Amino acid sequence: MTINLFFTFFICPVTLIIFFQRMPTARNAKITYIAVWVIFYTIIEALFAHKGMYVYGEGWNSWHNIWLNGSLFMFLLIHYRRPALAIILLLPAAVIFYILFPVPLIE
Numbered sequence: 001m002t003i004n005l006f007f008t009f010f011i012c013p014v015t016l017i018i019f020f021q022r023m024p025t026a027r028n029a030k031i032t033y034i035a036v037w038v039i040f041y042t043i044i045e046a047l048f049a050h051k052g053m054y055v056y057g058e059g060w061n062s063w064h065n066i067w068l069n070g071s072l073f074m075f076l077l078i079h080y081r082r083p084a085l086a087i088i089l090l091l092p093a094a095v096i097f098y099i100l101f102p103v104p105l106i107e
Contacts, residue, residue: 003053015041019073020080034077038069045069060101068097 019037024030046062048054056062071093079086 003048007048011044016076019076023077034070034073037073038066041069041073042066064101 015037022033024033042062042065045054045065049056049062075086075090075093078089
């Protein structure tokens with residue numbers, strides 16, 4: 001629980017500030033840059049899961065983090081430029097994620 005809170009409220013915000021500060025302007029460089037961040041986040045989360053600091057459920061595993069992180073970084077980039085469009089695109093994506101990996105809302 002403490003690791004999750006630390007990751008959510010410290011590591012993520014700090015790394016996202018770095019992500020946006022160093023964003024290149026060229027399209028090809030931007031694609032490579034996002035790919036590096038997706039790989040970085042995926043490796044960090046896989047290491048946390050391997051050490052037992054993250055526990056996955058509902059069919060989720062470390063491999064799913066690759067496409068989740070890719071989606072999240074793309075949505076962050078869209079949100080940075082056009083927040084309303086990002087919210088419109090995120091709603092169906094959230095429904096799809098919930099259908100594929102249902103999380104019990106009430107236990």
